[in-house]
Amino acid sequence: MQLSRFVKPVLALSALALMMGAARAEDAAPAAAAAVALVPNKGDTAWLLISTALVLMMSIPGLALFYGGLVRTKNMLSVLSQVFMIVSLVAVIWVLYGYSLAFGGSADGAYISFIGDFSKAFLKGVDANAVAATFSNGVVVPELAYMAFQMTFACITPALIVGAFAERMKFSAVVIFMILWVTFIYFPIAHSVWYWAGPDAVGDAAKALAAATTDEAKKTAQAALDAVNGNAGYLYKLGALDFAGGTVVHINAGIAGLVGALFLGKRIGFGKEALSPHSLTMTMIGASLLWVGWFGFNAGSNLEANGTTALAFVNTFVATAAAALSWLFLEWAVKGKPSLLGMVSGAVAGLVAVTPASGFAGPMGSVVLGLLVSPICFFFVSTVKSKFGYDDALDVFGVHCVGGIFGAIMTGVLVAPYLGGVGLVDYAAKPGTAAVADYVMATQVWIQIKAVAYTLAWSGIGSAILYKLVDLIVGLRAAPDAEREGLDITDHGERAYNY
Amino acid sequence: MQLSRFVKPVLALSALALMMGAARAEDAAPAAAAAVALVPNKGDTAWLLISTALVLMMSIPGLALFYGGLVRTKNMLSVLSQVFMIVSLVAVIWVLYGYSLAFGGSADGAYISFIGDFSKAFLKGVDANAVAATFSNGVVVPELAYMAFQMTFACITPALIVGAFAERMKFSAVVIFMILWVTFIYFPIAHSVWYWAGPDAVGDAAKALAAATTDEAKKTAQAALDAVNGNAGYLYKLGALDFAGGTVVHINAGIAGLVGALFLGKRIGFGKEALSPHSLTMTMIGASLLWVGWFGFNAGSNLEANGTTALAFVNTFVATAAAALSWLFLEWAVKGKPSLLGMVSGAVAGLVAVTPASGFAGPMGSVVLGLLVSPICFFFVSTVKSKFGYDDALDVFGVHCVGGIFGAIMTGVLVAPYLGGVGLVDYAAKPGTAAVADYVMATQVWIQIKAVAYTLAWSGIGSAILYKLVDLIVGLRAAPDAEREGLDITDHGERAYNY
Amino acid sequence: MQLSRFVKPVLALSALALMMGAARAEDAAPAAAAAVALVPNKGDTAWLLISTALVLMMSIPGLALFYGGLVRTKNMLSVLSQVFMIVSLVAVIWVLYGYSLAFGGSADGAYISFIGDFSKAFLKGVDANAVAATFSNGVVVPELAYMAFQMTFACITPALIVGAFAERMKFSAVVIFMILWVTFIYFPIAHSVWYWAGPDAVGDAAKALAAATTDEAKKTAQAALDAVNGNAGYLYKLGALDFAGGTVVHINAGIAGLVGALFLGKRIGFGKEALSPHSLTMTMIGASLLWVGWFGFNAGSNLEANGTTALAFVNTFVATAAAALSWLFLEWAVKGKPSLLGMVSGAVAGLVAVTPASGFAGPMGSVVLGLLVSPICFFFVSTVKSKFGYDDALDVFGVHCVGGIFGAIMTGVLVAPYLGGVGLVDYAAKPGTAAVADYVMATQVWIQIKAVAYTLAWSGIGSAILYKLVDLIVGLRAAPDAEREGLDITDHGERAYNY
Amino acid sequence: MKIVMAVIKPFKLDEVRDALTAIGVHGLTVTEVKGYGRQKGHTEIYRGAEYAVSFLPKLKIEVAVDSSLVAKAIEAIIGAARTGQIGDGKIFVTPLEQAVRIRTGEQDSEAL
Amino acid sequence: MKIVMAVIKPFKLDEVRDALTAIGVHGLTVTEVKGYGRQKGHTEIYRGAEYAVSFLPKLKIEVAVDSSLVAKAIEAIIGAARTGQIGDGKIFVTPLEQAVRIRTGEQDSEAL
Amino acid sequence: MKIVMAVIKPFKLDEVRDALTAIGVHGLTVTEVKGYGRQKGHTEIYRGAEYAVSFLPKLKIEVAVDSSLVAKAIEAIIGAARTGQIGDGKIFVTPLEQAVRIRTGEQDSEAL
């Protein structure tokens, strides 16, 4: 049993009650009522909402500027527009059906391991009184806050991809691709990793099992517990740890970016002309806002405001700092100059790597994680990329996918209590509390690898199909003349700067 | 009875007690003491304070950049300076007498419906222990936090106006105009809309009435309840709904902007030369920070951190996203290109429109609101403006006033429970709770229209008088040569960029 | 006895227990257990974490942009890099040994008044369950959150210094200098000002003394209370008031900056060529983010989210606004033009001045403080600097040190209850509560002056030694050709802008 | 053929362009420059430090024309760019020996 | 000696530079300019207001060469800068009477 | 009349201006340019990708002077702009056939 996130509406509990066979609607009612009686703590609500705002700030203006600064002046607005459009588009899709596909679902769907259903489409049942579970027994948050928090994750993930095919993909193609991508790639992966029945559902079922006296009752209760445990996403059931989205966000977007870069081909002039960043100032602002906002992303993923939140916060802080230094000094040693771009790239690599680990590792583990991730990413963005010659324009693969994979696997290591990690938890062992579960490093690492592979396969193959499709519909790539003139003028009819 | 905001110091309660005639000071004391005993929830305090910081961030740097990016390089600093100066100026005025004129007041003032008094001037009585009411019975927040939150609204509203007369008004004229404008326009309007006695005062008076047994006692109690209900602003008493400032902030500033644009006349070259934005990058940063900060503005306006806060947050998110898309696709269809400026203008229009509705509408209603507001604003900034030929430089009227009016009226529609809205509340029906009040759409829409008209009239006429006055004192408009050289050099002696 | 900050882990209490002589381990246990039982309020935790994020935002991008905009284009990245590097470097150092040197320590160290020990190195014992004291009896926060909050202070303080020697110091020299500076200057000063045993430790010891009946017991208890009181930093014991870091942050960094400017000498062209700011737009963004983030800095320093937090928030708001106006109008009067740079410089001066006073003064006192600080700083950056001819490039001394000194001294004045201040507190007088302590203005001002002098001496002399040392190791100053070409190209191999 | 080079005030560009096309000029090249001359600059003040800025923003227009058009071109520029105030700028005429259109290789008058 | 001045499309700079160095030119000076000519510009739309932008970004290259090199230089530039589309630009040749290297005071051919 | 055009290092502008006004030049026009020449550039590295930057920032100064002043002007420029290091720049002198002051219509020497 491991920590992850979940939504527990009244409906889910009732459905569960129905599934129990023996339970009649009347019996279920008090349980549901009891669940409803849980009132969110206002400190948690405040923290979750401000975290949500922080994650939005990561996308706009954070990511938009981080990326925008790295392209040439003539494509600045195209990057800013793509990110802003994606955020807006996905936010609307999310409340229409995305949230439901990711977090809606009842256990009787055969596909429940892979995708949700339409039970929460148009936010059905998600009003100001609905609550969602956290990772602590008996602690809930307003479901609208949980929904909004998750929305920002759905918004930023596709926006990450645009860095890979920056400066050459048509705006219309980006719009269509992103609608498809979130629907067929993001929502399913988010569901696989984060959908589960919540600590109270597990605890209650375990309690019922413990209380069962007759053999018959035990069998029924065991079936009920199995149903609760089965009512979760595939990777969740596998036991994969992903505190804030290493697989869901970074590997997912990173591999989609690589596939896109391959499909679209290189920019005109790539490898011949200097395609220098037009404003490292903007890139630095973007990186800084990413760092600041990432506290919402990682520490917000704890849903509550408690000691674990502070731990995730600290891990996010120090892994990033260590990775920034690591890249800085490595580049200084290898290339002779410590560059700002290197340092901020390291910071982002650190943020990526610590994302899945943030609530599981200890601060010293996070420092080590940060120190190690930068050299790996550095190797990919400089050596590997130039060796294979793909034009992953802003290094979405090299930083997000590679850093994400490293972080995901290392999470299996750093969660180890003897390395300062928090260990695994079991919500069924001592119902009503988060008990300590057995941890074997090799086992956990192997689970993490499987989760990585699953994500790479789903997103890699799925994205390839979608790129192909969009290419057939509107064509992916801007005309050479348009690319040369810059997408700002040709796609958007504007110029970024008129000094 | 409807939701709005309010401050309930001990003083107010005592004053009320005195008004009751029968009540002796000794009787009032326990009631006051009881009120004092309410301790703010720390989650609410945290949320209100961070919301306050977010709203400041909306003005500086948010709004300043949004506007600044749209002017020509030579006037960049003038816009930044005006916004920064206004924020500083109004903050000081606010603690000196502004807060008191807006939220101070005792029911015996004949003018109580239209403006507060000087009872809280220099923050008299507003110390670290004073508390202010919220919209929930028995829930209070530190009055200093409430005061600071309201301060940021007073700071940003006049700053919105400068967009209308950008690039041509003298800095000295802006300073004087703004001192007058907040004093004679903003404080009264804020008072009219948001000043009331608070849920506990209403509940207590209603409870007393219910408890009264003799006819005499009933009459006294009824008078007391009437007094409490009468101790509120004009538009509040009218029953106008304005969750976070559609009338107070956007219509108010928007109409003042239009009047200013008319008084000042067109910029040299308007309609002839290309007056292109000097940095859409800055405009995009500004728009993004406005969006992020607006969560503080709208969801912060709930004062507490609860489910309604999350609702206001979500509404703010999705109305904005929908409006951004709406403008984007409309412009794409009509003008042939989807522009970034169009998209962010749509986002701002969505933010404006959802402001009064944010705590009242449901998420789906907000999506619809967002989709509809953009075409309307688009029509005003492109067709209407060019038809009438006024030079509302940065479309303060077209976006803020028009979007604000649409939002204010639609609030009367979207609050409908059968449209997913939260309905109206009555604090007197079941004293101590927020009971459901009757809702008739036509009635409510008519009230909303009256509130819009009141605001347009007060601010439109009042602003015209103030512009005239300032023109007589120092002259409004920069000399043609100064305008041509740019206000940065001529007004401020600096240049924005020295690359 | 006065307010300040402190960390009270279980260890400290036990250590204390041991020191008491009479106390056996078994006796100490329940006390420790009782302390452990205090659970952080989630509203406090949320507030402290978001404050921490805000303070990080002050450094990056806030301060980096504020400074970066003021240098010439060719040195933009060098400033951004130095700030970003310092933040990353100090964050890592902080969790390795910095936090321990500042806030670790047991009373038996003879040096306890001046520096902590290595008891918390590598965050030993600081896990998700550890708690730290606040200024209220019986209120704790997660120690990791406290540690992270303090980390951001350690990150920004050295970053402030770079403004003094901007555009001419070698990057390698900055790296080495900063490692030494935080170790030998910052950690000791932070310890001296903010390290103490916390309200509960003082209260408990005082309670024990009150409960003692025999003379022997009284003597023991008195010794124990003395030990608790002695277990604090030097300036803390002196009775110096510094709510959020006037001495620790601003005077400390400011004097180090001045010494650096003197050691490095003037920039080539200083006083001859126009060394105009390359982007006042960036400076304005930076100043705005400083203001917004400073709410975390000052109001976050209360550690809790209560009325005092709101007070610190309001003071921060209005002192800044008043100082911005004060500089604006002064410059308008004296130099003929109201400049944006002047206004934002005033805002920063106001923020600096109100830092030590923010939790102690009343709002009206803060307005006055703001109005007064600007003329003083203005005098230093224009007249004094040009008179003495030192090249404090971005006025770190003139604004931070001078403003900090003024603020520190005025804190002794404005804390006066009869001036609207909150007065002094005594945690021992009525154990378990924060009782009112005697206040004599002259006494307090004299204490403040001594604290200022101590800081100036320690940091001034210490910094001089460190500059000399670094000069011997790698040389402080860039070669003239490198300086002329700009540090961006020569130190970092990049250019900020490629338009 | 001649090159007529004019230094003008920036906001006069559109008028000058129109005046030139009116007399049959089909192309021109514009450069942002800083001019120093009789027109006095302004003072900039940064935190109390005053800098006299004597270089002012101007636009330099270069037009290659047939010699026969020079007088008309000068007239057109003066007509459009004059405000009557110091700093209106100058016109310089220099010889042009050869002109080639890159796209076609056309020479001289044909190339303009 | 002559000054060969060419107005070209910005993305052709590296190729032109290479072509010129190949024929023995050791230095050149480049200016960012805006060109007006037959090549049509584009329309920019800001909140519904459309602006026709007729000035396009170009680069102006100035090379001082010995008279003997002029023909070759023109050829080199045409070879490198031609795309065959309107707006490829022009080459103008003007007389150069004297050239001095500031560092050494060398004159004319030596100075180039 | 001649046009004296000098390409110099950017930080030498003020000195050159002063040297020229000292000999009676009343106006000049400055353009930011990029120079390619013997002076080697630098390398920029962005995420491991190295770019050799061979165009360096320079300033181009154009001064229209009476022919009699040319020698003095060259001398003044050299005196002020020389650092002795590669990349100090060049001075080019080209003929100027006509000069007009836009404000007054004054011609030639009067116009300068």
Ligand SMILES: Nc1ncnc2c1ncn2[C@@H]1O[C@H](COP(=O)(O)OP(=O)(O)O)[C@@H](O)[C@H]1O
């Ligand atoms: N001798 C010169 N050589 C080159 N450019 C000149 C010369 N004199 C003036 N200029 C240019 O002409 C512009 C206007 O000149 P100025 O003396 O200010 O006013 P006016 O043209 O009215 O006499 C200057 O800013 C400068 O760019």
Ligand SMILES: Nc1ncnc2c1ncn2[C@@H]1O[C@H](COP(=O)(O)OP(=O)(O)O)[C@@H](O)[C@H]1O
């Ligand atoms: N008469 C001219 N004088 C100076 N520059 C010119 C002239 N005609 C054209 N140019 C420059 O040459 C560029 C290309 O000219 P254009 O007419 O657009 O295409 P083409 O060179 O293919 O004929 C223009 O943008 C302008 O910079």
Ligand SMILES: Nc1ncnc2c1ncn2[C@@H]1O[C@H](COP(=O)(O)OP(=O)(O)O)[C@@H](O)[C@H]1O
């Ligand atoms: N043949 C040329 N034509 C035009 N400009 C040139 C030429 N040669 C050099 N320049 C300009 O002069 C500058 C300095 O030349 P360079 O060869 O680097 O040094 P030096 O002037 O010391 O010989 C170059 O950057 C370029 O702008």
